Amino acid sequence: xxxxxxxxxxxxxxxxxxxxxxxxxxxxxxxxxxxxxxxxxxxxxxxxxxxxxxxxxxxxxxxxxxxxxxxxxxxxxxxxxxxxxxxxxxxxxxxxxxxxxxxxxxxxxxxxxxxxxxxxxxxxxxxxxxxxxxxxxxxxxxxxxxxxxxxxxxxxxxxxxxxxxxxxxxxxxxxxxxxxxxxxxxxxx
Amino acid sequence: xxxxxxxxxxxxxxxxxxxxxxxxxxxxxxxxxxxxxxxxxxxxxxxxxxxxxxxxxxxxxxxxxxxxxxxxxxxxxxxxxxxxxxxxxxxxxxxxxxxxxxxxxxxxxxxxxxxxxxxxxxxxxxxxxxxxxxxxxxxxxxxxxxxxxxxxxxxxxxxxxxxxxxxxxxxxxxxxxxxxxxxxxxxxx
Numbered sequence: 190x191x192x193x194x195x196x197x198x199x200x201x202x203x204x205x206x207x208x209x210x211x212x213x214x215x216x217x218x219x220x221x222x223x224x225x226x227x228x229x230x231x232x233x234x235x236x237x238x239x240x241x242x243x244x245x246x247x248x249x250x251x252x253x254x255x256x257x258x259x260x261x262x263x264x265x266x267x268x269x270x271x272x273x274x275x276x277x278x279x280x281x282x283x284x285x286x287x288x289x290x291x292x293x294x295x296x297x298x299x300x301x302x303x304x305x306x307x308x309x310x311x312x313x314x315x316x317x318x319x320x321x322x323x324x325x326x327x328x329x330x331x332x333x334x335x336x337x338x339x340x341x342x343x344x345x346x347x348x349x350x351x352x353x354x355x356x357x358x359x360x361x362x363x364x365x366x367x368x369x370x371x372x373x374x375x376x377x378x
Numbered sequence: 379x380x381x382x383x384x385x386x387x388x389x390x391x392x393x394x395x396x397x398x399x400x401x402x403x404x405x406x407x408x409x410x411x412x413x414x415x416x417x418x419x420x421x422x423x424x425x426x427x428x429x430x431x432x433x434x435x436x437x438x439x440x441x442x443x444x445x446x447x448x449x450x451x452x453x454x455x456x457x458x459x460x461x462x463x464x465x466x467x468x469x470x471x472x473x474x475x476x477x478x479x480x481x482x483x484x485x486x487x488x489x490x491x492x493x494x495x496x497x498x499x500x501x502x503x504x505x506x507x508x509x510x511x512x513x514x515x516x517x518x519x520x521x522x523x524x525x526x527x528x529x530x531x532x533x534x535x536x537x538x539x540x541x542x543x544x545x546x547x548x549x550x551x552x553x554x555x556x557x558x559x560x561x562x563x564x565x566x567x
Contacts, residue, residue, distance in 0.1 A: 249521045256521045273510045280517070316505040321462045323512045328469070330519060331552065332438045332445045363520065 193241045194291060197264045201311045208305055215301050217292045221284045228282040234269035236294050243288025244352055248360070249280045257361040260285070262349055266319075286352065335364045336372045343376075382430045383480060386453045390500045397494055404490050406481045410473045417471040423458035425481050432477025433541055437549070438469045446549040449474070451538055455508075475541065524553045525561045532565075 194216065195209050204212070218241065221227065228234050230250060238245070240261055247267075249256040258280065261267050271278035293301075302309045329338060339362055343350055350358075359369040383405065384398050393401070407430065410416065417423050419439060427434070429450055436456075438445040447469065450456050460467035482490075491498045518527060528551055532539055539547075548558040 249517065251521050258517050258520050268509075270510050270513055273506055312502055313505065316502065316509060317462055320457075320505060320509050320512060321459050323509060323516065324459055327512065327516045327519070328438065328447050330516070331447050332440050 193264055194239060197239070197266075198308070198311075201314055202307060208307070211304055212301070215297070215304070217297065219290055219292055221288050221290060223284050223287050225284045225288075226281060227284065227290075228269055228271070228278050228280075230279060230281055231277050232271070233275070233277050234271040236292050237269065237272050237298075238267040238282075239291040239293065240265050240267070241289040241291060243290070244285040244349070245282055245288060245290075246285050246353075246357065247280050247282050255357070255360050257357050260346075260349060260353060260357075260361065262346075262352075285357070330363070335362045335368065336375075338362055339369070339372050340376070382453055383428060386428070386455075387497070387500075390503055391496060397496070400493055401490070404486070404493070406486065408479055408481055410477050410479060412473050412476050414473045414477075415470060416473065416479075417458055417460070417467050417469075419468060419470055420466050421460070422464070422466050423460040425483050426458065426461050426487075427456040427471075428480040428482065429454050429456070430478040430480060432479070433474040433538070434471055434477060434479075435474050435542075435546065436469050436471050444546070444549050446546050449535075449538065449542060449546075449550065451535075451541075474546070519552070524551045524557065525564075527551055528558070528561050529565070 194212060195204060198204060198212070221243075227238065227245065238261075240263055242263060245261045245267060246257055247259045247261070249258065267282065269278060269282065270280075302312075329341065333341070339358075342358075342362075353361075355369060356366045359366040362369065364372075383401060384393060387393060387401070410432075416427065416434065427450075429452055431452060434450045434456060435446055436448045436450070438447065456471065458467055458471065459469075491501075518530065522530070528547075531547075531551075542550075544558055545555045548555040551558065553561075
């Protein structure tokens with residue numbers, strides 16, 4: 190399982206065997222069954238997550254309607270806004286599948302960085318990378334039609350597509366499930 | 379003018395007089411008249427910006443239609459995606475007003491950080507802050523109606539509202555200018 194973390198970090202830095210061992214021993218890993226709410230609206234997040242296996246999604250409940258904002262899967266970090274700004278969360282994080290997750294908190298992250306100073310050095314790059322992705326995601330919603338966004342999603346996450354129920358994907362794309370069915374039928378032709 | 383930069387940094391760190399002096403002497407400051415295109419689609423950005431005075435907006439041209447993604451104004455940094463990912467830009471950055479801007483590039487930013495190591499230490503916080511804001515902006519577009527987004531914009535940027543032409547604000551909100559007029563009339567009542 191720790192391989193997933195090491196694979197993720199290897200995008201940014203080549204780790205020595207000693208560093209890999211250190212990471213392996215630092216991790217707090219938990220299993221959460223499908224349907225577990227990791228964070229609810231109104232709660233304060235004191236942990237951040239890194240998905241080793243499974244899928245977690247984030248959503249708002251607006252007048253009883255689900256508004257899905259993201260699907261997180263293997264090799265993805267989740268830092269709740271509430272973890273950063275220390276306010277209560279306005280959205281939910283829920284396991285869409287049985288998930289195995291590495292947990293971070295301030296104390297544990299500080300210990301990891303002080304034991305592995307080279308990791309601190311790539312922190313900026315990792316964050317820059319996340320910021321770029323987040324901005325592209327915003328820009329996509331501004332400039333693309335739901336059908337184009339579906340096609341992008343299909344292209345970038347072909348394997349994930351079969352793991353997500355249609356109504357959640359429709360919510361993520363900001364369209365009704367019927368519209369998503371129509372788009373899918375059109376693209377199959 | 380350098381006060382604007384110092385004010386911005388003072389959100390994160392208390393600067394000594396010596397540090398303030400150092401910043402003042404490092405800056406490359408330029409004036410760009412209204413309408414200047416700082417970055418065009420297809421160009422590679424080798425500079426990032428910090429607005430001292432004025433307003434810059436970013437937009438995509440999609441089949442000849444303007445899709446505005448952001449308005450940047452005093453005390454805001456602009457790091458083009460193209461600056462980070464080294465690819466050509468897919469969007470434009472243009473001065474909406476006569477603007478005075480501090481320019482950064484890799485060499486100059488490295489010199490600034492090596493002369494002011496305390497600044498490097500807050501880099502993570504600044505970036506975390508930007509990442510949170512960017513995520514909230516995305517979430518807002520998912521969960522709020524155009525009218526609610528307009529009200530948020532009005533609340534958070536009352537002064538900016540009068541500086542932005544209605545058709546650009548409508549584009550930013552993803553609605554037609556007529557719809558924005560209706561929203562405005564409704565809110566005045």
